Structures are given as structure tokens and as C-alpha cells.
Amino acid sequence: MTDKMTLIVVKKTGHVLGVVTRESDPEGKLEPADVAGEKLLVRFVGSPGPLFEVARFLVPADELALEVKDFDPMIVPRARDFVLNADKQAVATSGTAAVPDPPPSIMQVTVNASAAVTVKTPVWIQISSSTDPTDTQVRQGEIDVNESGVDIDVLPLNSGSLYYVLALVGGHDQLVQDITAP
Amino acid sequence: MSDPVARPVFFEGQILGALDLQDSVEYSRGRDARHSRYLHTWGIATGLELSEKGKQLEISGTTFDYKEISVSPGMAIDGRGREIIVPESRRLSESDFDQLNVAVQDKEALYPVLLIGRDRSAPASNFSMGDCATPEPTRQVEDFEITFRGPGEDLDLLDQTPPDISDGPGNGTGNAWLVLLGYVKWDNNIKKFTGFDVVSGGIGRRYAGVLADEVAARGGSLQLRTRTKSESGKPAIVLDETDGGELRFGLLNAAGIVTPVLTVKANGDIITPGTVQSKSSSGTVYVQSGLATDGVVLPLPTGVKPEDVAPDKGTLHVQVSMRLEGLVPPANPAGADWAPVPIECSVDADRRVRCQVRWVQIAAAPTFVDLPGVCDYVLLVGIPATGG
Numbered sequence: 001m002t003d004k005m006t007l008i009v010v011k012k013t014g015h016v017l018g019v020v021t022r023e024s025d026p027e028g029k030l031e032p033a034d035v036a037g038e039k040l041l042v043r044f045v046g047s048p049g050p051l052f053e054v055a056r057f058l059v060p061a062d063e064l065a066l067e068v069k070d071f072d073p074m075i076v077p078r079a080r081d082f083v084l085n086a087d088k089q090a091v092a093t094s095g096t097a098a099v100p101d102p103p104p105s106i107m108q109v110t111v112n113a114s115a116a117v118t119v120k121t122p123v124w125i126q127i128s129s130s131t132d133p134t135d136t137q138v139r140q141g142e143i144d145v146n147e148s149g150v151d152i153d154v155l156p157l158n159s160g161s162l163y164y165v166l167a168l169v170g171g172h173d174q175l176v177q178d179i180t181a182p
Numbered sequence: 183m184s185d186p187v188a189r190p191v192f193f194e195g196q197i198l199g200a201l202d203l204q205d206s207v208e209y210s211r212g213r214d215a216r217h218s219r220y221l222h223t224w225g226i227a228t229g230l231e232l233s234e235k236g237k238q239l240e241i242s243g244t245t246f247d248y249k250e251i252s253v254s255p256g257m258a259i260d261g262r263g264r265e266i267i268v269p270e271s272r273r274l275s276e277s278d279f280d281q282l283n284v285a286v287q288d289k290e291a292l293y294p295v296l297l298i299g300r301d302r303s304a305p306a307s308n309f310s311m312g313d314c315a316t317p318e319p320t321r322q323v324e325d326f327e328i329t330f331r332g333p334g335e336d337l338d339l340l341d342q343t344p345p346d347i348s349d350g351p352g353n354g355t356g357n358a359w360l361v362l363l364g365y366v367k368w369d370n371n372i373k374k375f376t377g378f379d380v381v382s383g384g385i386g387r388r389y390a391g392v393l394a395d396e397v398a399a400r401g402g403s404l405q406l407r408t409r410t411k412s413e414s415g416k417p418a419i420v421l422d423e424t425d426g427g428e429l430r431f432g433l434l435n436a437a438g439i440v441t442p443v444l445t446v447k448a449n450g451d452i453i454t455p456g457t458v459q460s461k462s463s464s465g466t467v468y469v470q471s472g473l474a475t476d477g478v479v480l481p482l483p484t485g486v487k488p489e490d491v492a493p494d495k496g497t498l499h500v501q502v503s504m505r506l507e508g509l510v511p512p513a514n515p516a517g518a519d520w521a522p523v524p525i526e527c528s529v530d531a532d533r534r535v536r537c538q539v540r541w542v543q544i545a546a547a548p549t550f551v552d553l554p555g556v557c558d559y560v561l562l563v564g565i566p567a568t569g570g
């Protein structure tokens with residue numbers, strides 16, 4: 001079995017969204033589109049329920065990067081619990097991010113870290129309509145030092161509509177949250 | 183229409199005029215120019231490198247850095263077949279640049295530096311025929327001029343119009359031929375150059391070449407390399423008569439010998455210590471296998487492109503099975519007992535893996551958690567043979 005694995009990560013935050021290994025040419029050049037297609041399918045993790053079991057995200061390949069690492073049997077079965085740190089090493093995520101529901105307006109979504117951050121922290125979100133899978137948008141922001149959250153401008157949400165948010169805050173656990181536009 | 187080429191001839195007792203002698207010179211010049219034009223390609227032959235020297239300038243108490251840019255001695259052949267010789271290092275003139283009014287405010291803009299061949303009359307001779315005759319120069323100096331253009335005004339340098347077939351090199355008047363030497367940066371506030379580059383937007387210095395349909399060695403070995411001198415670490419190709427004939431590609435060592443990474447022998451053997459990669463060939467099965475998590479598109483084997491597995495092309499065979507080894511149950515609640523239940527493990531038409539595990543807490547009131555699964559995959563691509 002190969003001793004290498006390819007991590008599929010979000011460029012902005014380093015969160016791991018998938019893993020693939022190749023017995024033949026395990027370190028050969030791959031592009032994100034080779035293992036994600038145009039968009040990588042990311043599905044809900046958690047307790048199945050009437051709303052959340054249909055929550056899924058299609059992350060554009062150009063938001064992704066690939067990192068070849070030594071195979072780690074601890075990472076593969078729970079890849080989405082890991083994030084690449086500044087040294088490009090895969091470390092376990094920690095801390096719970098939050099996306100308050102409802103958001104402050106149809107033009108903004110708030111993303112909170114678990115506490116005030118000590119370094120500028122990247123934030124990446126994807127918002128998808130619960131009824132129209134083509135109604136999706138990717139937005140990015142940063143939580144400033146000594147702040148615990150950031151308001152991210154978004155394209156106008158349909159008032160009263162339900163959306164799913166995949167929120168990635170640097171170093172934190174991945175979060176899937178549903179919000180209703182005010 | 184081009185005039186026929188006429189060669190001066192002389193006869194005994196002929197009274198020679200200045201025009202007869204001039205024609206003799208022009209005949210030779212024209213022949214040399216046509217040789218350069220039609221057996222070579224135009225460009226820099228040697229030297230003519232840009233270099234810079236850091237300087238400082240003080241204006242109203244503020245110090246500014248700038249660069250003196252110079253062109254090294256060298257020679258170019260222009261598209262008319264004219265030799266342009268820069269005999270000694272020449273500093274680029276800031277005042278010449280400024281007078282052209284090509285400057286823009288962008289300090290990073292790159293301005294083409296161009297070399298032009300120009301004839302210039304030497305000072306008149308002190309010798310004259312009789313008291314009434316005006317002294318005339320007896321030499322034409324084959325001089326040069328360095329000029330500049332605005333940023334981006336270098337796109338037409340490859341489309342300059344060559345002279346008629348029988349024409350000589352001309353005297354540098356009229357539509358002069360421009361030879362690109364590089365690019366300079368300019369600070370319009372201090373009227374000084376601030377640097378140079380040799381390439382801009384993929385356009386760069388052009389070197390003179392050879393037009394030949396046959397290149398033959400005389401000693402049984404022909405070498406093609408990327409530098410005028412043999413330099414260690416630079417690539418080269420050698421065709422020689424080793425073992426009855428051999429083609430070798432590799433890097434030159436310090437002794438000027440190619441260390442081959444690809445050898446083609448006269449008997450058809452191809453030898454390389456590297457990897458041979460090629461477009462998928464017909465009648466072949468390619469295999470890839472490994473692990474993949476939920477949502478991932480299975481990667482094709484090396485050498486197979488997506489179009490190879492399009493309908494009516496190659497055949498794709500995929501086998502996936504959920505990997506139960508090493509499964510990690512949900513972390514919460516801590517200490518709970520969980521049982522995994524595979525709920526999905528398949529691959530769709532886009533080769534995308536759909537693999538999920540539902541964890542069931544073993545308790546009186548069980549809870550459920552869905553997590554992405556991991557599958558083992560084997561992917562075979564059959565490229566059918568063509569032409570029977």
C-alpha cells in the first residue's frame with residue numbers, strides 16, 4: 001500500500017475536505033479538478049434530521065488545493081476533523097465556530113470563533129439555498145486580532161428563506177449551520 | 183520590382199569614374215547583405231547586453247536612486263542584412279529618451295530599447311581636385327543609433343518589411359530596421375532610468391540564426407546546444423557515430439560531454455533512466471487503485487485523460503468497497519458505544535464517490551450520526567485497439 005496520501009483542502013483556511021490515495025504514481029502531479037471535478041461534493045456531518053440530511057455543498061475546484069503527505073491512518077477515516085497549519089502540517093481542529101441565526105441582515109452573515117483570536121484568522125463560508133442548489137455563493141473574510149467574529153458581506157438572501165452555511169474558521173471544527181434570512 | 187544585380191566589369195583603357203568604383207563596393211555589400219538575409223535570420227550576433235550601475239541623485243534635499251544603463255560592445259545583423267556594430271560600451275542617454283515623449287507615469291512600465299544601423303559621412307578629405315572643387319568625404323561610417331519606444335510598442339518588431347530580393351543593405355535612412363536589445367524602466371519625476379529587463383510580455387531579445395535545410399558535421403559528431411560556449415549543466419543534443427549511430431540528449435558536464443538522459447540507438451533501442459509519459463495508446467488497460475473519501479472524484483490512471491473515457495472511447499471499470507478498518511466513531515457523547523452501519527458506497531457517472539456511514543449509538547434511546555466513509559477503489563480504463 002502506498003505511503004502517501006493526497007489531502008484536498010480549502011485554500012483559504014487549510015481545512016481538509018477529502019482524501020485520496022493512488023497506488024500508481026502516488027506523488028504524481030494532480031490538479032484539484034482531477035479529484036473534485038468542477039466542484040467537490042461535501043455532505044453534512046452529524047445527526048440525520050428532516051432538514052440537515054439534505055444539506056450538501058458543492059465547493060468550486062478553484063477554492064481548493066492539494067497537499068501530498070505521508071499516509072496517516074488516523075487522518076483518513078476522519079479527514080474533516082483536520083486542518084493544515086501554517087507549516088502545512090495536518091493537525092486536529094479544535095474549537096467550535098458559530099453562525100448566529102438569523103443573520104444581521106439579508107446582506108451579511110456573522111461568523112464567530114470560539115473566543116477572541118490572537119492572530120488574524122481566515123474565514124471561508126459557502127451559503128446554499130435549501131430549495132435551489134444552484135443558488136450558492138462563496139465568501140471569505142478574516143477575524144481581526146482580539147476580535148471573536150466577523151460580519152461577511154453576501155449577495156442578498158431571499159427574506160424568509162432557509163439557507164445552509166458551511167463555515168470554516170482557521171483552526172476550528174468545520175461547521176454546517178442552517179440560517180433563515182431575516 | 184527588384185532590379186537585376188549588375189557586377190562591374192572593366193576594360194583596358196577605360197576611364198574610371200567614382201561611380202564605377204562605388205559600384206564595385208556596392209556589389210560586394212549587396213552580396214554580403216543577401217547572404218545574411220537569406221541564409222541567416224536577423225538578430226543579435228554577439229554582445230549588446232544591457233547592464234546597470236546604481237547611482238543616487240539629490241533633489242531639494244531628497245535622495246533618489248536611479249541606474250545608469252549601458253549597452254556592451256557587440257554586433258547584430260538586421261533584417262536588411264546590414265551589420266550593426268557597437269564598437270565600445272555605450273551609455274543610454276536620458277536626454278534622448280526624454281525628448282521622445284514616450285514616458286508614462288507607471289514606474290514599472292518597460293520601454294523597448296532599439297538598435298538601428300545608420301550610415302554617417304566621415305569628415306571631408308583635405309584633398310581636392312583643383313582649386314574649384316569642394317572637398318568630399320571619402321568614407322561612410324557604418325554607425326548606429328539607439329532609440330526607445332513607448333511601453334507595448336514592440337509588437338510589430340517581427341513584422342518589419344524586408345527589402346526587395348536583389349537590394350543591398352541600404353544606408354540606414356528611411357524605414358530603419360529595429361533590433362530589440364531589451365527594456366528599460368523610467369522615473370519621469372527625476373528623468374532617470376531605474377532598471378532594465380530583457381523580456382516583456384513574452385517578447386525579448388532576438389538572436390541571429392541560421393536558415394538551413396541540411397546541417398552536416400565533418401568529424402562524425404554533431405552537437406546542438408543552448409549556449410555559444412559549452413557550459414556545464416546546460417542541455418545539448420549530440421548525433422554521432424557511436425555504436426553505428428546514436429542520438430543523445432542530456433546536460434553537458436564540465437568537460438563539454440553530454441551526460442545522456444535519453445539515448446536513441448541505431449537499432450531502435452531507446453534508453454532513459456527517467457519516466458516515459460505518453461498519450462494513452464490503443465489496446466491498453468490502465469489501472470489505478472487506492473482509498474478515497476466521500477465526495478471525491480476518483481483520479482484516472484496516469485496517462486489517461488478525461489476525454490479517453492468519454493462515450494465511444496475507452497471503457498471505465500470501477501469497483502468500490504467500504505473500508506471498515508480503522509473507522510472512528512463519533513466523539514460525542516464520550517464513552518458511548520457505537521455501531522457502524524454502511525448506508526451508501528457507490529460511484530456515480532462522474533466517478534464521484536458516495537460513501538457514508540451511519541453510526542448508531544447502542545443505548546435504550548439510540549441516536550444516529552452520519553459521517554463520511556472511506557472506500558477502497560480499483561479503477562480500470564480499457565483503451566480499445568484501433569485499425570484491427
